[in-house]
Amino acid sequence: MTQLYSISDLSKEFDITPRTIRFYESKGLLAPRREGQRRIYTSSDRVRLKLILRGRRLGFSLDESLEIIELYNPDNNNKKQLKTYLEKIQQKQYALAEQLKDIKAIQKSLKEAEARCIDALAN
Amino acid sequence: MTQLYSISDLSKEFDITPRTIRFYESKGLLAPRREGQRRIYTSSDRVRLKLILRGRRLGFSLDESLEIIELYNPDNNNKKQLKTYLEKIQQKQYALAEQLKDIKAIQKSLKEAEARCIDALAN
DNA sequence: GTTTACCTTTACGTAAACGTAAAGCAACAT
DNA sequence: ATGTTGCTTTACGTTTACGTAAAGGTAAAC
Numbered sequence: 363m364t365q366l367y368s369i370s371d372l373s374k375e376f377d378i379t380p381r382t383i384r385f386y387e388s389k390g391l392l393a394p395r396r397e398g399q400r401r402i403y404t405s406s407d408r409v410r411l412k413l414i415l416r417g418r419r420l421g422f423s424l425d426e427s428l429e430i431i432e433l434y435n436p437d438n439n440n441k442k443q444l445k446t447y448l449e450k451i452q453q454k455q456y457a458l459a460e461q462l463k464d465i466k467a468i469q470k471s472l473k474e475a476e477a478r479c480i481d482a483l484a485n
Numbered sequence: 486m487t488q489l490y491s492i493s494d495l496s497k498e499f500d501i502t503p504r505t506i507r508f509y510e511s512k513g514l515l516a517p518r519r520e521g522q523r524r525i526y527t528s529s530d531r532v533r534l535k536l537i538l539r540g541r542r543l544g545f546s547l548d549e550s551l552e553i554i555e556l557y558n559p560d561n562n563n564k565k566q567l568k569t570y571l572e573k574i575q576q577k578q579y580a581l582a583e584q585l586k587d588i589k590a591i592q593k594s595l596k597e598a599e600a601r602c603i604d605a606l607a608n
Numbered sequence: 609g610t611t612t613a614c615c616t617t618t619a620c621g622t623a624a625a626c627g628t629a630a631a632g633c634a635a636c637a638t
Numbered sequence: 639a640t641g642t643t644g645c646t647t648t649a650c651g652t653t654t655a656c657g658t659a660a661a662g663g664t665a666a667a668c
Binding site for chain 2: 416419420421422430433434435436438441444445447448451452454455458460461462464465467468469471472473474475476478479480482483
Binding site for chain 3: 382385418423
């Protein structure tokens with residue numbers, strides 16, 4: 363009894379157009395089943411879409427998002443590949459740490475600007 | 486004795502092309518002095534460029550970056566404007582907090598994937 | 609004095625991420 | 639049977655953020 367979704371279900375839930383979802387499919391980021399012509403999305407597809415949109419919010423390209431998503435499920439069989447995966451994972455972790463620094467720097471500047479604003483308003 | 490920079494100074498320092506810097510100028514993000522034809526950048530221009538690139542790393546559009554940069558120096562004279570600025574600053578702070586959540590979520594997933602990788606490699 | 613280096617403008621080209629219009633199938637509602 | 643709703647494909651259009659030639663100015667270097 364796993365949940366299934368139509369394209370408009372998902373487009374409404376995530377406030378994107380069906381076009382966007384189809385575009386992601388055309389780029390290999392999604393691969394829903396078909397029932398006749400219609401696309402049928404599983405809850406696993408839905409999670410994938412969620413992850414893609416999270417990447418989008420962070421300024422990742424679709425390729426980057428795809429790469430990251432694929433890092434979540436390493437193929438535990440191939441030891442050689444596993445090492446490569448591990449390196450990629452750690453590279454991404456480093457990049458994310460940098461991004462975190464950037465955000466915190468902006469937050470700091472905004473806090474200072476906020477304080478100056480409040481101060482000027484109180485005089 | 487304040488530092489001055491040529492366009493190639495800055496392009497080398499930040500590893501971007503002169504074209505990129507000129508493009509930012511054409512979009513109103515930079516406004517260097519001229520010495521004849523040549524562009525002369527002050528250290529304040531340099532900081533602005535740094536901020537633009539930080540925004541770029543975070544997936545901000547140039548318009549967004551410009552908006553944020555302008556939030557750093559509120560005009561303390563106009564009380565009415567100050568209130569608007571304050572609201573904008575707080576909106577950005579909220580958005581950044583959300584972005585931070587996104588990053589931490591990815592970090593968590595990557596940590597788990599990393600652990601599974603290490604585990605599989607150790608068996 | 610002309611190469612060389614560095615800068616300039618103008619302008620067309622391009623990749624990514626969709627938007628949008630056209631034309632049509634398929635099922636259900638009237 | 640026919641409109642409405644919701645989906646489909648195809649394909650050209652658009653915005654953002656630059657890339658990339660083309661053609662030339664200027665000034666130091668040889």
